[in-house]
Amino acid sequence: MDAKNAPEESGSGSAWTPSGEYSWNHAAGWTITRYSVRGVRTYLLWDKEGKKYGPFLSAKDAQAEFDRRAPAATIEPAANETASEDSNDQ
Numbered sequence: 001m002d003a004k005n006a007p008e009e010s011g012s013g014s015a016w017t018p019s020g021e022y023s024w025n026h027a028a029g030w031t032i033t034r035y036s037v038r039g040v041r042t043y044l045l046w047d048k049e050g051k052k053y054g055p056f057l058s059a060k061d062a063q064a065e066f067d068r069r070a071p072a073a074t075i076e077p078a079a080n081e082t083a084s085e086d087s088n089d090q
Contacts (some may be wrong), residue, residue: 015027017030023034024059025068027072028048029047030045030047032044032045032046032066042054043055043058043062044062047069047070053069065066
């Protein structure tokens with residue numbers, strides 16, 4: 001994987017993890033994938049519903065688009081975490 005084009009490790013980038021040789025997944029359910037079409041590398045950003053954004057010249061550009069579109073992207077708590085929080089309220 002091309003480290004110079006990998007998403008940043010700061011800010012929202014800390015939640016990006018490599019997924020195989022050509023993509024990175026965000027904890028909020030988004031994906032950045034590298035494609036090569038006729039020898040030209042491009043990157044697409046996919047939201048958790050499967051809608052694509054791009055193409056971008058680098059994964060960092062795709063991450064910037066993610067930051068713009070999903071600035072408050074958070075990981076949804078697991079069902080058991082929500083249940084334990086609710087029981088503490090009583």
